[in-house]
Amino acid sequence: MGSKKCMNEKCCGTTSLDLKRGWSLKSGGFASLCYKCGSAYENSVFCETYHSDESGWRECKTCRKILHCGCIASKHLFEYMDVGGVACISCVKRLEIQSLQPMQIPNIISGGKSANKTSSQEAQPILLGLKVDDETRKLLQMSRAIGSVPPAVELEKEESVIRYTENSKRVQSHPQNGSSSVFAKPNYSRPKQGVKDMYESLALASLKFSLTSHLASSSSVLAIPAQGAPVPGGMVESNETSKGSLQHGQKAHHVSPKPPKPIPAGSEANKGSASQARVPRPPTEGRGSKHLLPRYWPKITDQELQQLSGDFNSTIVPLFEKTLSASDAGRIGRLVLPKACAEAYFPTINQSEGIPIRIQDIKGKEWTFQFRFWPNNNSRMYVLEGVTPCIQNMQLQAGDTVIFSRIDPGSQLVIGCRKAANNTDVQEPQAPPSLNCDSLGEASSSGVNDTHTSNGGQASDDPQPHLTTAEKKKARNIKNKRLHMNNDEASELRVTWEEAQELLRPAPSSEPTVVTVDGYEFEEFEEPPVFGKKTIFISQPSGEQEQLVQCDSCSKWRRLPANALLSAKWLCSDNIWDSSRAACSAPEDVSPGDLDSSSLNKENKKQRCTESAASKGGEPSGLDALANAAVLGDSVADAGDNSAGATTKHPRHRPGCTCIVCIQPPSGKGKHEPSCKCNVCLTVRRRFKTLMMRKKKKQSDREEKEKEDSRAAKEDIAGMALLDMNNPGKETGGGGGNGDQTAETSRGGGLDLNCDPRREDEILAESSAAFSPVDVFAGQNGE
DNA sequence: CGTAGGCATGGAG
């Protein structure tokens, strides 16, 4: 495979066959370019055989992008770069190799967009050296053989030395002539990420090297810090070698045993299973994968890679990965692509609208996304649009990782995923941690997925096996952002949680211990609660309570004893109380119409509830009242009270809704005993407690604020406060006030059934004159 | 009013 010739007869290289692949085409594919003449050859037919063995990455002197890779062409490119020639396929502005004499130092090379930023700062070449002697080479080769040395630090046969100065200067020395070419990074005036990456890379090498140093403890060396120069992450220690490494041929000494920034892959490597080591793989070829942060390096095990390659019967080239942010995984469906990755591995786009791009998932299913960008601060922000279906298909959420790979030949892009090792950081507590992309099934390898985990690989040993430091930070970020929810969001969650509580049932086997708190009795259970099937409690005219439950299979409603405890999933066949109804084929206990109509509107329902309860002489309250409204009441209404007319108020109220509105009892009726332990009373007490706390807090806040503001425009402020009182929760004060009032008045002083539950509570808190849980019912009921 | 698109902003590195 590797032996290719440039077909351009005028190519300066003539017979040499050094083509560099990775030039993206508008078609979405990639071309190979002769780095000498720039001739492009579609179909990436070159170099495949070299990728695995000769990968490495270099920085283009012109554009500063990381030209990478593993192909032999890039290695040659590197060599030419060493002698001053630059054939960067990324920046296009190639310097003819012949135009420079060997070792002519292209100190500042024009071309890169940041080239103009360079210049003046000619830092002394304080070096971070990477020097290898034969012994080291053997060691590294061994390490590489077991997968513990990232390609990023793989060796060149010529033992080129790559060094980085403190100020991001890069020095290369070439062993063949013993001299060095020094060229400044265009914007080395600031510590650039790319340099940090380099540091990390070297640090990684150092770490891994040290991890494998038992193989040859006496051998030489890797990362050598500069003279007193602090090395990011403190991964290497200063050493005299730094001076030595200035001069080619001088051996660097010594490996710093001090681990660099924790790069978990390293620790994995330490586990010895090379093929399963989740090693961050440095950028494969791609135009200008410059400064591709290690966090984006695809972390995939050799085993995964092999398996996936096998699955696809092709060569899989992991490109990059990204941990999904909240917005990536959100409903907007926009996945922000790291700029460097987008520019390196995706087709070049010139229009903001971008292009549709087709990406396969592991199953071979093809997704089409819109690959586009937005102008952003003189730069671009690349996004993939329309990813929601794919994300959902893979059941990914924030904190999980998507991995982009490429299938060769053909350059088909593949998207895979890796679930966060511990979703509890960012996900709901009940979500079990998962390492697999369920939707991707077993074929999760190839960097595209986490096959090894599904194969019972080593990941299970390591709580956070594959997370890089950056990822952990990101995870923390996500976590923090989640924690930094504003009050509104928190309220939303509270509501959800309260709703969830309605589904909690005591464990069947557990007996409650009754404790009294503030005069209220609570049942405590030894066993954790279980989620039960949501049911509707109803009261028979006889006063007997029942509950209605809907079959998860046929959706028919069944009447069950009130004390029946149901699992979250319930089928007719589970009806042990009524064998005649223990099959889906049995007629429904309650007509669907009753239930459907019950979801119409609350106001109607409330009225119906009142009417039906009154007419039946019962004293339903709370959930019972709701249930009656939902079932019996609706029946009544359907039979004779359709004239009431449906409104759109409070459409969320449905059978089983336990909001404070729905569970209120009819006016003047249904007062329970203070010690009543029914669901309604417990719920009300709980809510009452919350209300009081909020009220107190709100009052104190308000008082404080009023104290501050009272000096200025007292009357106006008072007016505003009055408005606020009238419109609690309204951020925009004035406008809606009258309308709301009118609405409420028209409902006879009742509640706005459309109101936000949070507001609902506030209204309750402020409108309830008497603060007994039971009176909360009555108080809001227009009495 | 809800949603989506597009851009702006600001924190982090």
Add this chain to the structure above:
DNA sequence: ACTCCATGCCTAC
């Protein structure tokens, strides 16, 4: 000082 990018915000539909 600068870039990147997560997310907020505004506007149009």
